[in-house]
Amino acid sequence: MCRWLAYRGTPVLLDTILYRPAHSLIDQSLHAKFGVETTNGDGFGVGWYSEHIDTPALLREVGPAWSNRNLRELADHVRSPLFFAHIRASTGTAVQQSNCHPFRHGRWMFMHNGAVAGFPRLRRDLMMLVDPALYADIEGTTDSEVMFYLSLTFGLDRDPPAAVAAMAGVVEQVGHAHGVEFPLQMTLAVTDGERLWAFRYSSAQESRSLFYSSRVEALRRLHPDVAFLRDLSEDSRLIVSEPLGDLPGAWNEVPENSWGVVQPGTDELHRFTPAPP
Template structure:
């Protein structure tokens, strides 16, 4: 499995989130506490938005994040209001750059922790459900990238939650047709550069860990000594596979079988149910 984080809020240097916290994503690449594997060294990726471009920039590599000098250099110089970061532990597909998250299509970014159980049995059926105009954009061999392109096929541009629900429903239907009892395990994030949607769901109702940060106003009251909190807006939010530290009151578990929207104004949390397609 993998570890990931999504940040939306006041523009910050990537270093502030990727390296500085006590249990940063870089630390998790070697010492994950809640993941299936302790070490996540099968590649990494960072994707970020800037004021100059509507589409995200990507940096992905096949080596481990903990000793990548280019990532260290980038994190010290790139400032962004919205970025994704992902460290990979392969579930069986090749360690290659095209299999590293996040994935990008136009203005959209997508990343995932989990697995389609039985994916080798299901790959042909699932990929043939991808819209012909999108099929040629699949570069790698992961189940995650197929999930992304299925969501695009089912109308990600129009209604992201409905598109992901349709994708999940198809994966479960195809999986069960192949005799797979619990086809889907996912915690995923996607963004259009403005809002961030996060999903926590598994067929077995035993999903991988996912947390969101408390509102900045509450954190300021709890931890008035933290200088970082004085310089970010009240809408700043982090969603993480596992907490970046042990600050009391800072982290809240995303409920099982739910999805959230981080957006300007009021964030939302809803029940998630796969759709019959």
Template sequence: MCRWLAYSGTPLLLDAVLYKPTHSLIDQSLHSRMGVETTNGDGFGVGWYTPDSSSPAILRDIGPAWNNRNLREIADHVRSPLFFAHIRASTGTAIQQSNCHPFRHGRWMWMHNGSIAGFHLMRRDLCLLVDPALFTDIEGTTDSEVMFYLAITFGLDQDPPGAVARMVGAVERVGREHGVELPMQMTVAVTDGQRVWAFRYSTQNTSRSLFYSSRVETLRKLHPEMPFLQEVSDDTRLIVSEPLGDLPGAWNEVPESSYGVVQPGADELFPFVPEPA
């Protein structure tokens, strides 16, 4: 499977989140504690927004994140208020740049940990559900990218939670038609550059790990000695496949079959239920 993080809040250098924490995403690429695989070395990607851009910049490569000099270089120089980072462990599709996350379409960015069981059986039928006007934009061969374009087809621009629910509903329906009893396993992050939605769901109700950071004002009271907490705004938030360290009170598990929204003002958490597409 994979590991990922989404950051939203005070503009930071990527280095502050990707490399500096005790159990950073770079450390997780070699020593994951909660993933299916300990090592996630089948490529990586980072995507970030700047105030002057309507779509995110993306850097992806097929090598492991832990020794990539280009990633180390940009992490010390790129500052952003919202970025995604993903390290990949392939579930069978090719190790190629177009299969590395995050995926981008217009202002949207998407990344996924998990898999569609039996994807090789369902791939044709799922691809036929993608809006023909979008189909030529699919560059790779992963289930994750097909999920993204299905969500766009089902109304991501207008209703992100509903679009993801309809995407899952379509995958589960097609899975049943092909005799796949438990097709969906996912944690997904998607953003339009302003808000971040994060989903945790699986057909078997035993989803991969996902956590969100506690409110900054709470952490300041618990850990007044930490300079980082004094430098970031109250609305700063991280969503991660596994915690970036062992700081007491810092991490909260996203409940099974639920999704959260990180946005200006109060963040929100809701139940997640697939819908018919």
């Protein structure tokens, strides 16, 4: 499987979150605690939004994150209010740049941890459900990218939670038709550059780990000595595959079968149910 993080809030240097925490994503690439694999070295990716530019920039490489000099250099100089970072442990598809997360289409970014069970058997049927106008934009061979393009097909632009629910419903429907008992395992994040949605679901009701950070105001009260927290806005949030450290009160588990949105104003958390279109 994989590890990922998504951040939205006060613009920060990528280094602040990618490298500095005690159990940073870079540390997790070698020493994951909650993942199926301890090591996540089959490529990595970072995507971020800059001021006045609608489409995100991407850096994706096939080597491990822990030794990549370009990522280290970039993290010291890029500041962003919204970014994704992902370290990959392949579930069977090739280790190649086009298979590294995050994936991008227009202003949208998408990343995933998990798998479509029996994907080689399901792939053709799932690919045939992708909107023909989008099909030519698929570059890689992963189940994750197909999930993204199915979500786009089912209306990600209009209603992201409904589109992801339709995607999950179709994956389960096709999987069951091929005799796969538990077709889907996913924690995923998607963003349009303004809002950030996260989902936790699995057909077997045993989803991979996912956490979100507590509100900054509460963290300041708990930890007035942590300098980093003084510069963050009240609506800054992190969503992570596993906590970046052991700061008491900092992390909350996303409930099983849930989706949430981090956005200007009030964040939301709801129950997630697949619903094939």
